Amino acid sequence: MLAKDSHYILVLLVAVFFAGFSSVINANTLNSDDLNNSFAERDPLAVGTSLAVRNARVIVSDETDPIPSPLTATDTRIRLATGQGYYPFVSASLPQGGWSQALITQTFHQMGYEVDIHILPWSRGKMWTDEHRFLGTFPYVRSPKREQEYYFSVPINYIPVRFYVSRASNITDIQELSGKRLCLPYGYSDKFASGGIVDRLNLKINRVVDGAGCIGHVQRGWSDAGLTNSYVSLNEVTNTRLIDDKLLVLPTEVEQVSVHFIISKSYPNGREWMDNFNQAVQQLSKDGTKAKIDHIFSQIINSPSS
Numbered sequence: 540m541l542a543k544d545s546h547y548i549l550v551l552l553v554a555v556f557f558a559g560f561s562s563v564i565n566a567n568t569l570n571s572d573d574l575n576n577s578f579a580e581r582d583p584l585a586v587g588t589s590l591a592v593r594n595a596r597v598i599v600s601d602e603t604d605p606i607p608s609p610l611t612a613t614d615t616r617i618r619l620a621t622g623q624g625y626y627p628f629v630s631a632s633l634p635q636g637g638w639s640q641a642l643i644t645q646t647f648h649q650m651g652y653e654v655d656i657h658i659l660p661w662s663r664g665k666m667w668t669d670e671h672r673f674l675g676t677f678p679y680v681r682s683p684k685r686e687q688e689y690y691f692s693v694p695i696n697y698i699p700v701r702f703y704v705s706r707a708s709n710i711t712d713i714q715e716l717s718g719k720r721l722c723l724p725y726g727y728s729d730k731f732a733s734g735g736i737v738d739r740l741n742l743k744i745n746r747v748v749d750g751a752g753c754i755g756h757v758q759r760g761w762s763d764a765g766l767t768n769s770y771v772s773l774n775e776v777t778n779t780r781l782i783d784d785k786l787l788v789l790p791t792e793v794e795q796v797s798v799h800f801i802i803s804k805s806y807p808n809g810r811e812w813m814d815n816f817n818q819a820v821q822q823l824s825k826d827g828t829k830a831k832i833d834h835i836f837s838q839i840i841n842s843p844s845s
Contacts, residue, residue, distance in 0.1 A: 595644045597655075600659050606672070607657075607667065610671060616654065616655050618655050619643065620663075620664030620665070620673040621656060622659060626770060627839075629678065638832075639696050640656060642832055643695065645829075646800075657673070669805070671807075675800055676800075677695065678800070679798060679801050680796055690804060691799045691813075693820050694797035695799055695820075696798050697795045697798070698769075698770075700767070700795075701767055701788050703757065705785060705786060711789070712789065713789055713791050719743070720763045720764070721742040721764050722744075722745045722757060722764070723746060724750055725746050735794065742764075
């Protein structure tokens with residue numbers, strides 16, 4: 540979904556990055572009972588289910604730790620990379636580290652593998668995936684450039700995208716953005732910048748380093764709009780530059796953008812790994828497990844107390 544690396548399809552992915560690999564987050568290493576208890580109060584359907592995966596580990600980076608060695612065929616655990624601050628797909632505030640992370644872990648469990656999920660700066664996780672230190676990384680949006688370098692899974696989740704504007708602009712409808720300035724982080728997916736809403740509204744693109752920069756741009760009037768994940772309200776962002784009452788999220792959804800698990804095309808047997816992953820997702824869809832996970836996270840996200 541995310542700002543310095545191009546998977547940041549939305550502006551609110553303002554992450555607190557960690558480095559290395561030393562500490563295991565026990566709070567996120569949930570067993571089935573933990574997950575059931577976490578969900579039970581918000582979703583009665585979760586009671587008695589086994590949606591968590593035992594022996595899955597979430598590992599936060601530490602700069603003092605050595606660079607992980609490349610995976611080998613004899614490794615008993617599958618090493619995966621993700622980042623932080625990509626609510627609700629990757630989020631320490633949600634069970635199992637977020638919606639995408641729960642689905643990814645369940646999928647590898649279906650494939651018969653235990654996983655170690657490393658929380659890294661997004662660019663580092665992608666680089667070490669390219670270097671085969673991780674089997675793959677998630678969640679990422681498709682782009683023509685990425686499709687040349689990576690195998691993409693079937694969609695894991697979908698991002699509902701909306702514009703946000705300054706309240707001082709008095710803009711209340713996306714058609715009023717015609718010909719105005721849209722702030723996008725560098726590397727932002729080409730999906731919006733070539734065709735679609737950007738072209739239809741003849742938007743002028745202002746590029747900044749990251750999503751927090753876009754928030755500052757819109758607040759100061761240097762850009763007329765930014766893009767945000769509809770699941771997240773602006774006041775949930777940890778950003779000292781944000782003054783929430785100066786910003787407004789427009790009600791119309793711009794697009795539903797799919798996010799995926801990706802494997803480098805240079806990874807040994809990468810195509811076979813991805814085919815097996817997709818088959819496991821299809822099985823989880825067929826037996827209702829994926830729908831159950833999707834329902835539980837939807838209930839949590841849409842809960843007034845969340």
